[in-house]
Amino acid sequence: MLNWLKNLSPKQHSHQAEKPAAATNKLGATIIARDQHPISRKWISDSALKVMYRLNNANHDAYLVGGAVRDLLLGGHPKDFDIATDATPEQVRALFSNSRIIGRRFQIVHVRFGREIIEVTTFRGHHPEGDDTTHPKTSKSAKSVKSAEGMLLRDNVYGTVEEDALRRDLTVNALYYSVKDFAVHDYCHAMDDLSNKVIRMIGEPAQRYREDPVRMLRVIRFAAKLGFQLHNDTAKPLKSMAELLYSIPSARLFDEVLKLFMSGHAVKTFQLLCEHQLFEKLFPQSNTLKQQDAHAQTLIEQAFANTDSRINEGKPVTPAFIYAALLWPSVREEIKSHDLQKMPPMAAFHEAANRVIQQQQQHTAIPKRFQIPMREIWELQQRLPKNGGKRAQKLFQHPRFRAAYDFLLLREQAGEISPGLGDWWTEYQVQNKAPDRTQHSAEDGHTQNMYRKPRKRSNRSRNNSFQARRP
Ligand code: ATP
Ligand code: MG
Numbered sequence: 001m002l003n004w005l006k007n008l009s010p011k012q013h014s015h016q017a018e019k020p021a022a023a024t025n026k027l028g029a030t031i032i033a034r035d036q037h038p039i040s041r042k043w044i045s046d047s048a049l050k051v052m053y054r055l056n057n058a059n060h061d062a063y064l065v066g067g068a069v070r071d072l073l074l075g076g077h078p079k080d081f082d083i084a085t086d087a088t089p090e091q092v093r094a095l096f097s098n099s100r101i102i103g104r105r106f107q108i109v110h111v112r113f114g115r116e117i118i119e120v121t122t123f124r125g126h127h128p129e130g131d132d133t134t135h136p137k138t139s140k141s142a143k144s145v146k147s148a149e150g151m152l153l154r155d156n157v158y159g160t161v162e163e164d165a166l167r168r169d170l171t172v173n174a175l176y177y178s179v180k181d182f183a184v185h186d187y188c189h190a191m192d193d194l195s196n197k198v199i200r201m202i203g204e205p206a207q208r209y210r211e212d213p214v215r216m217l218r219v220i221r222f223a224a225k226l227g228f229q230l231h232n233d234t235a236k237p238l239k240s241m242a243e244l245l246y247s248i249p250s251a252r253l254f255d256e257v258l259k260l261f262m263s264g265h266a267v268k269t270f271q272l273l274c275e276h277q278l279f280e281k282l283f284p285q286s287n288t289l290k291q292q293d294a295h296a297q298t299l300i301e302q303a304f305a306n307t308d309s310r311i312n313e314g315k316p317v318t319p320a321f322i323y324a325a326l327l328w329p330s331v332r333e334e335i336k337s338h339d340l341q342k343m344p345p346m347a348a349f350h351e352a353a354n355r356v357i358q359q360q361q362q363h364t365a366i367p368k369r370f371q372i373p374m375r376e377i378w379e380l381q382q383r384l385p386k387n388g389g390k391r392a393q394k395l396f397q398h399p400r401f402r403a404a405y406d407f408l409l410l411r412e413q414a415g416e417i418s419p420g421l422g423d424w425w426t427e428y429q430v431q432n433k434a435p436d437r438t439q440h441s442a443e444d445g446h447t448q449n450m451y452r453k454p455r456k457r458s459n460r461s462r463n464n465s466f467q468a469r470r471p
Contacts, residue, residue: 029162030191034182039072041179047113048081051120052179054095060087061161063176069184070172073194074226083120084164084176092120105154124167125159127152150210151247162187169208169215170222171200193231199223200231209237213244216278217256224268238276245281246363254365257282261322264311266304285359289329296329299414306410320373321403323366325410330356331378332416349382373400380404381411385421392428405429 041049048064055062062085068078085092089101092109099111099120109120127146145154159167161176165187168174172194176185184191193200199222201208201215209216216238223230245253260269273279280287290297303325310317334340334352343351353375357366366374377400384395384404395401409422 028187030186030189031181032184032186032191037073037184038075039069039177039182039184041182043072044068045081045116045118047111047116047118048083049179050113051083051096051111051118055083055085055087055092055120056180058087058091058095060085060091061178062087063161063178063185065176066168066173069175069177070194072177073175073184081118083118084123084161085120086123086158086161087120088122088158089120092122105152107156122158123161123164124155125157125163126167127155127157146211147247149244149247150207151213151244152211161185166202168202169212169218171198171202172222172226172228174202193228197226197228198231199226199228199234201234205234206237206241209241209244213241213248214252214256216241216245216276217260217273220269220272220276220278221260221263224265224272225263227268230272235276238278242276242278242281245278250361250363250365253282253363254367257364258319261304261307262311262317262319264308266307266322267301270301270304282363283326283360284363285330285356286326289333293329293333295414295416299329299410299416300325302410302413306406318370318373318403320370320377321407323360323370324374324377324403324407327356327360327374328378328407328411330359346382349379353378373403376400377404377407381408384408384425387421387424387428393432396428396432 044064048068052062052064062083064081065084066082068081071078087095089107089109092111093099093101096109096111098113099109101107101109107122111118111120145152147153155167165174165176170193171188171190173190174186174188175190175194176187177183178185188202192198199219201219219230219234219238222228260266260273263269270279273282274287286296286300290300303322307317307322331349331352334355335348337352340348340351357371357375360366376398380395380398380400381404383391387395398404405422405425408425411417412419412422
């Protein structure tokens with residue numbers, strides 16, 4: 001545990017005496033003063049600081065919130081810097097010429113500084129049953145809309161900072177840092193959970209999952225990323241509510257899958273998703289096969305282990321490779337179907353790939369820009385064994401050769417095919433000049449930028465004062 005967390009005395013960490021918990025839903029904040037926590041402004045993006053100062057100067061409240069506060073307290077590098085404020089989106093928009101309001105379901109403001117985007121959200125409030133515009137700051141068009149199942153289709157009811165904290169997902173994601181007092185404000189015992197390494201859904205977990213089933217995936221993602229334990233109450237409804245994921249648009253689930261498996265903790269994430277029966281709702285075909293076929297399970301696990309190592313070594317990764325591994329056992333199985341057995345092998349392979357992709361798309365979208373390299377990785381598995389004469393050179397020049405070769409090694413490691421061909425290709429590459437890797441890395445899909453929207457600039461790539469920080 002981090003020393004500062006360990007040393008936080010119960011007195012400093014207890015809820016403030018002068019701000020007792022209100023009777024209904026309003027918690028008093030615990031204020032962790034500057035000398036009681038390690039967050040320094042030099043670890044915060046200059047752009048985020050600029051946004052907070054300008055909002056404060058215009059008499060608005062503004063806090064750094066969410067993952068940035070959590071990660072800074074844990075000594076890590078935040079992925080991005082999100083701000084919460086009492087200013088409405090229109091008021092934020094008026095303060096920053098470099099901003100625009102985005103989203104319908106959940107309106108936020110993006111303030112752009114070069115390639116960096118600071119996301120500014122207005123404090124969310126409670127949702128009065130049957131009413132959606134009771135808060136005075138809620139504009140006419142900004143409403144909360146729920147489906148018959150209780151899913152929040154729109155959440156634009158504004159409120160106070162305390163209410164905002166209770167609308168967030170996990171306690172550890174609901175910490176607020178202010179540049180007015182440089183203190184961390186804790187409205188839901190988040191510091192206890194941070195120090196005890198607990199992932200706890202705020203409020204009544206079943207209701208929070210019903211409002212937004214993606215929260216179930218977020219619970220797993222943060223448990224894996226932070227190495228925290230799920231609180232029993234948070235974990236308990238997962239299995240029975242997992243089916244709610246079927247109601248989430250496949251495009252949103254694709255984005256979530258990337259976050260789940262491309263953050264350097266895919267092995268742990270996969271294990272937790274399986275344990276809580278969520279994986280089968282995202283990848284039903286892969287789940288069935290991994291239960292029937294030990295090679296399929298090993299292949300998927302090994303693909304995740306390789307992805308984690310690549311990310312942790314700073315090497316690029318692509319969703320195409322991960323999806324190729326997740327769906328490959330299904331393609332192999334599909335080829336065995338009676339009707340495909342009658343077709344020429346390559347035609348059967350393409351038909352099997354079509355069917356598997358089509359089925360998967362009912363659950364998570366697979367954008368064309370990843371489908372194409374994924375299919376090529378698969379197709380090259382049929383061609384890599386035919387390496388006689390000039391064919392080897394041609395395959396070697398293929399833009400997807402490197403990814404296909406890695407995939408071949410993966411299949412050998414998983415015991416799906418016997419070793420030998422992988423060694424042959426390893427030796428071939430030693431004997432022959434490797435094609436220009438920079439060109440290849442851009443083409444073979446081994447690049448994170450292919451899937452990243454140019455949203456927020458990562459800490460590592462920024463040349464700011466906080467870059468020098470070491471956890
Ligand atoms: P990271 O950016 O490191 O993945 P994060 O905690 O910042 O983690 P974001 O997805 O950037 O996660 O979201 C920012 C914050 O918004 C979260 O910390 C959380 O407080 C809130 N949040 C995001 N998604 C939800 C959700 N589905 N329900 C409730 N609150 C959410
Ligand atoms: Mg974030």
